[in-house]
Amino acid sequence: MQISTAITCLALICGSSRPAYAQTRLSREWLLTTDVYGNPLHQRLTVSVAGKVLSGTLDGDAIAGTLSGNHLHFIATDRRKNMTEVDAQLQGNEMVGELTVTSSNAPGVHAKRAFSGYALQVRPAGPPRTVEFKPERFYNRFSAETAPAVTIWPGDTVHTQTVDSGGVDEYGVTRALYGNPQTGPFYVGGAERGDVLAIHIRRLRLNRDYADSLDAIAERAKDSRLATQAKDLGARVRWRLDLDRGVATLSDPTAHLKNFAVPLKPMLGCVGVAPDFGFAPFSTGEEGRYGGNMDFNEITEGSTVFLNVTQPGALLYIGDGHAAMGDGETTEWGLETSMDVEFSVDVIKNHFVSTPRVETATHYVAIGFAGSVDDALRRATSGMAQWLQQDYHLAMSEIAIVLGSSAEYRIAEIADRDAGVVLKLRKDLLRQISNPEK
Amino acid sequence: MQISTAITCLALICGSSRPAYAQTRLSREWLLTTDVYGNPLHQRLTVSVAGKVLSGTLDGDAIAGTLSGNHLHFIATDRRKNMTEVDAQLQGNEMVGELTVTSSNAPGVHAKRAFSGYALQVRPAGPPRTVEFKPERFYNRFSAETAPAVTIWPGDTVHTQTVDSGGVDEYGVTRALYGNPQTGPFYVGGAERGDVLAIHIRRLRLNRDYADSLDAIAERAKDSRLATQAKDLGARVRWRLDLDRGVATLSDPTAHLKNFAVPLKPMLGCVGVAPDFGFAPFSTGEEGRYGGNMDFNEITEGSTVFLNVTQPGALLYIGDGHAAMGDGETTEWGLETSMDVEFSVDVIKNHFVSTPRVETATHYVAIGFAGSVDDALRRATSGMAQWLQQDYHLAMSEIAIVLGSSAEYRIAEIADRDAGVVLKLRKDLLRQISNPEK
Amino acid sequence: MQISTAITCLALICGSSRPAYAQTRLSREWLLTTDVYGNPLHQRLTVSVAGKVLSGTLDGDAIAGTLSGNHLHFIATDRRKNMTEVDAQLQGNEMVGELTVTSSNAPGVHAKRAFSGYALQVRPAGPPRTVEFKPERFYNRFSAETAPAVTIWPGDTVHTQTVDSGGVDEYGVTRALYGNPQTGPFYVGGAERGDVLAIHIRRLRLNRDYADSLDAIAERAKDSRLATQAKDLGARVRWRLDLDRGVATLSDPTAHLKNFAVPLKPMLGCVGVAPDFGFAPFSTGEEGRYGGNMDFNEITEGSTVFLNVTQPGALLYIGDGHAAMGDGETTEWGLETSMDVEFSVDVIKNHFVSTPRVETATHYVAIGFAGSVDDALRRATSGMAQWLQQDYHLAMSEIAIVLGSSAEYRIAEIADRDAGVVLKLRKDLLRQISNPEK
């Protein structure tokens, strides 16, 4: 059932041209979907045909095989010598067939499964495009089972909008179910398992004059004394967004707060990609290694977010704009509002980040998410250590010295299921690192 | 035993003048020490004599009584109607006597104990002084049982030095036992239980050209991956302090770090006061509600630290200067060095801070210390809420709004027994709060 | 799309009898599904017809309306005076219509949505049945969007099987995707939002002679020293299950462990219900307030699990049997094996448990799940306090006394995303509590 759903959805991203010959039709990118005990496994296939000889990749592993009329047969072998044998019949832009997996550990055991596939849109010729995307539907999960809304390519820029966390758009119209409904998913051509997706927030602008927050204090911030005093809180608080002055003020302030104005600093609460096969789609209220509801107030215009790709096309979602937010989102809601967004994407091939990363104008930032602030701190530190190893080839002793002298730790998020801690390093300090290996 | 020790010590702070008449001698401040099952209880007594009538305070509670020759008798009554009856004999600048405590809950039960007392130095006439203090001995505990090194008064400024955490002074001479040996304690005249001590760091300057750190990664920052990779770390790392350029560089750098320079930002790792009666002295490696080894890298020149007073004279200690330190002190040592320090003190009468506070040029900061980062976060938040209640009379709903929009959370310390989290609020934002109650 | 999926699925639970008259057909239970911005909202409708007058409940709220031929119209009103107006057309065992929701806060705003509904199977006459259920498909999520596999009623007993966490059944055949694939979901007739489902584990028996575990140590259990020493662990460990002796031994033991035998104590790692509307389905590797992968080694034969119902029919899933398991599942896998299971269900109307509960032969147990052991402890304690309030009418002071003298805290689970802590109280001690309010 979920498989057929996926197939229907993916039809949206198929090209419409149907070339005359199998060779031509075949020599492009395909998305294969296999039913594994009721769970859809998506794989990316690239094929080149030279006469009857097939080459290419299946989720990055080299394939070798043959083409006979509309029938193709090939074997993909991964680094551990596991083999996937594929037999398929071409039908225009589609193929159906059977996939036999043989583990190198158990060469006599073969798992055979039906699959179907579709040809992906071919990348338009010419320079990167700007895609205008008007979302019609919004999604409440980060999922690989949702049909891509649009296909984009590395270098492309997307101009679009996000609704607020309650599903309300720039005109005050409720368009989606509360809980951070997302714009997307964006299928990024060429992105596949083992890559990292870079999302550059080119422009992030407010597009209405109010935001909603709460007067709550998050559970993680309350000791007994605060809990007792804050027990009746949780009311909605409306903010007026004054774009001219660049501040937010309370719509209905108390006497104490009648002059209280906070600087506008538009941010995207959610930037996430679809989780890996074998992992359930996750709520747009959650966050983790796939990004998601990170609620980090430095994901602003000019910043870049880095996330691992584990599904063909990455399947990027964005949403949950805040006009401003204190660290930790202690009120459970930031200043929730709709947003006008422009972003572009890049794909870093064969890369891996143990935890989401952000680059701002001044800092490199590793974000750790975990069920406690303590464990989030561990992940942020480990993630930054990995970054310094990858990009600067530092030994652990050198990493210790850099962190001990220069680390900036902030608590980004405490209101969600996972807490978020960021470790920031100044780019100007890191530029002092000599890199003899390069 | 500990009592007699205390008495010997406190002799150091006695005035030397011996007026001719008991009335004159008596009308000043006294420090009483009572042995409570082997534990020294220090109390501050102020006395005024009008004829034979005594008035004044005992640890802030009003007293009433009489003077007959060298014999005085009075009763102090606290808010809960507990009574302390005192009978004493004056002997120059000393008194000895008996103290009978009667709880309002058990009026028939009386605890009678011997005490002795000494007259405090009278505050010198004239404007606040600058005291030059050359430390001869350094202390490895924050304790009420250590003799005050010098008595100062609100408004006074002290110029002194601190040795580094290993006990080494500005000349490279080891002067004290490793483990953050402290300069002090400073007895602040007039400070008593129920007050808050404000310590203004007027000047904080490096006085030698090197600092020592480690290449460690603190246990709280390591996940399994980091733990495995960092298992052989922990070596000493020497830094060269270049006061002209305002940076620290490695004395013996690796190729990668040969140009790595971090800005100097001298800070005091330790600012603490003696703990309350009934609490053990605590190690200069620890921190908590009395301050201590807070290791917060914004306790720099120009900042003010606020700590509760629970002992007569507060008994202030300072030490553990760092030339620079990343957030969290992830290397377990900052850039440890000796320091030239100038600070002044103020006493805020009848005040209470649930957690240490710091005021910097730009921010108000509440620091929470606890055994986990999660609980430290709770204490910092609760401490800031209290501050906003005390100084701005905000309701909890208003506090939630201010925090949710403007909180800045940093992780200050993860290397010590307690973790430290700071909640910072910009002073310019708080100046917008209207305060109709004032 | 997800709506149509749900409708197809629910057809499986429809009765097949088609009575002649609308009144008769209507007077039973219905499951309505409404599309809320792409998210399926399931509601349970009960209807009684007296002439043209309709009465009954919609998710527990009283309804009032009329029937005219095949057209029905009614209004449901909840405690907060929110109204749901329904207009529908009967078509045999199905109905389609429109649902208009009016919030009492915003009487002028109406949300109108299409819905469709199906008549539920009528409860068979006679005493509770024993249902033999042979699972054909297994599920890797706890979800309200999965079609019920079978409908059962309070008092009914189900006899069924579970595969092991890797999807392998009692014959060694892989039947499902790894990751705790579940048997179910079981639709419990009469269960609706606001109820509590009691699941009695009547029989829990091993049905094969081996189990698989790992030699891992969970991340939450490792300090730096253990992390370093355990860095190369994670291999699969096969256990032989000796049902005669009642022990498990290693299939391929080291010299040290050649005589090491642990007592068999079969348990169900997973017992869970579908999450509420607005919450994403959750992975069968996770746990929380809906139960799920609780991995508590006292969920054994003879125990009862209590979980909140938030979806019509509760939608119960079971799986992940362990032949034995130490506290905490420190090896990440228990002794994973397939299982022969018999359980019965009861529905406690209008009840609420803040956290899952278990009753064993000797104890009442509240289980807290959270991202840290510390927070799980808080939830377990709060859950037990609620239990003592609900069933014994104790005041908080009395609860404190009972816990302080008699609490037993165990750490149940540390290997999953959430940690689990249980607070146990002996039933014989609680029987001493007098209960004058009853």
Add this chain to the structure above:
Amino acid sequence: MQISTAITCLALICGSSRPAYAQTRLSREWLLTTDVYGNPLHQRLTVSVAGKVLSGTLDGDAIAGTLSGNHLHFIATDRRKNMTEVDAQLQGNEMVGELTVTSSNAPGVHAKRAFSGYALQVRPAGPPRTVEFKPERFYNRFSAETAPAVTIWPGDTVHTQTVDSGGVDEYGVTRALYGNPQTGPFYVGGAERGDVLAIHIRRLRLNRDYADSLDAIAERAKDSRLATQAKDLGARVRWRLDLDRGVATLSDPTAHLKNFAVPLKPMLGCVGVAPDFGFAPFSTGEEGRYGGNMDFNEITEGSTVFLNVTQPGALLYIGDGHAAMGDGETTEWGLETSMDVEFSVDVIKNHFVSTPRVETATHYVAIGFAGSVDDALRRATSGMAQWLQQDYHLAMSEIAIVLGSSAEYRIAEIADRDAGVVLKLRKDLLRQISNPEK
């Protein structure tokens, strides 16, 4: 000052016999105390004299030197080739002299310090004794600076009493300051740095008919809901101890609890030794690697506690008896009462336990203490792994298997500064481990 204090104290443990010749006098055990920048360093010296040749140990390191009349000179060398050169003059049972320490890292640097020493009591001939110890004074710190109350030897049994946590004895008389005042310290002859002290609780009996507790709920156990509901708790609760029935009942019960009786299970809340040089004495309200206020309700009659020795004589303290206590001491006080205690001690030479251990009739128990339950769990696990390595020579993979199948985790203490988690393993299961290395 602290040095002279120590010297005075130690005089209490000196033998009174004064042999005629230096050789004879010298050939015994000595306690040396050196002033290290105001901090007393205690060392244990054993000497044998053969003619003029001296041999023996200084804190376990071999010494070699000469005796000339009353002047002795020797050098002690440790494993890292650091040398301590000693020059001293004998004066009866005392010696005074100078100690020069040369680090192998810095051979040219010598630290020279004055020390004084006293001869320890010679162990009485014959079998182990039973020592009757009537405490006159009680101590509120675990400290190496407190004079030993009595010297005992491995194998000796002590019969003594402890007062309750409020300092009240078996007759209802207040004898000490509240806060777990301790009986002791007991100087264990022969125990020195690098050993482990085993404390066998031979007999632990109630000696009065009441106990005091609170109706509090510890901060670590409260979520927001509980915090709000429990905000007015904290009152004292008196229990009647019925030794005949073996239960405790409330002295002034509510209607609900009028029949509520909990089984008596006397336990020692505090068993601790003095901390190492360089560490501050710690409060009797705290716990950690030196034991202390562990509050584990299985430290009962018949159990054995294992603690590292870091000071000559170990300096053992006991106190804080509870008539019964739920896990975690959630009420902050157990059922606090005075106790009649009999214990014996053994010394395991050259051993190390990373965390306190307990052996009960049925289990081996490792206790982890840390600022969070999460970190305490890590330490308990690491401590048990170490035990299995030391006593069973298991590889980490084997340890993982034993823990995964058989671990029992309980939360022992949540009311103190550190939380305590215990990991228990059944002794009968461990007896199955083959131990070919032995």
